[in-house]
Amino acid sequence: MPKLDLSQIPFKGGSSYPGKLAQATAGRFVQRLGDAGGLTQYGVNMVRLEPGGLSSLRHYHMEQDEFALMVDGELILIDDDGEHVMRAGDCASWPAGEANGHHLVNRTDTPATFLVVGTHTPTETAYYSDIDMMVKDDANGFSFTRKDGSPLTADQIGDDND
């Protein structure tokens, strides 16, 4: 039925970032509401950030609109314009192709939660603002490279021990 049974939709950790970059989002847990509800045209995720957690590396999307609504707690939205406090009810939107890299950071000592929506598109390119990395997504999955398309190297993504 349309009303979702939230108790049956787990919050999952994990990251698609390569190598040691995956550590960046260790404090992020995602509940995939849209997928659970059978939606295919856009994703809707509830995201919980533990203290110190990041929503992502700072990035922007070329093809996909993105929208966030703060649900609980306090986060700092960091983008090219600076830092912006986000509390319950606050909203932000990032139209596809606008090159303003952004992420949300939890600097408090309690978890914080936001809802995020992102279009599903057959292909996508996103750029990372603070490191020389981009990601392309298509039917073959994610491909992370430098912004010129060359491979990432050990100094960028070497394992946890380097």
Added chain:
Amino acid sequence: MPKLDLSQIPFKGGSSYPGKLAQATAGRFVQRLGDAGGLTQYGVNMVRLEPGGLSSLRHYHMEQDEFALMVDGELILIDDDGEHVMRAGDCASWPAGEANGHHLVNRTDTPATFLVVGTHTPTETAYYSDIDMMVKDDANGFSFTRKDGSPLTADQIGDDND
């Protein structure tokens, strides 16, 4: 900037329903967050329902995914499965083409608020569950007819005085 200044985005009333049917949503006020934030791929609206208010006539979409998150207050989700209480944090999703007509009704004595997301598509058809009406939307705007395509008649949409 991506963070929205909610104080600058008004809650507006009004309805595109023809004739007297527009009265059905007299208690509904919509804040168009996605439009204000420059999003084009889907709409994101904050919707406030006053006591007695309806989100819409009960309907389902053929081409557009729809998602709702309750933000404040209590509403009743009515669909083909019956009635479901919706309180802050509760979510519902309606995949495009699933013929389960739905709407939200405020039976309490205080306003209630929910966030709703709907895909923007070049064309759309929606069917109304409780009356003989459908709507088609395209570059020419909304067109409300009976489900067989014939015009609505005065007994359906006659003005307030009939």
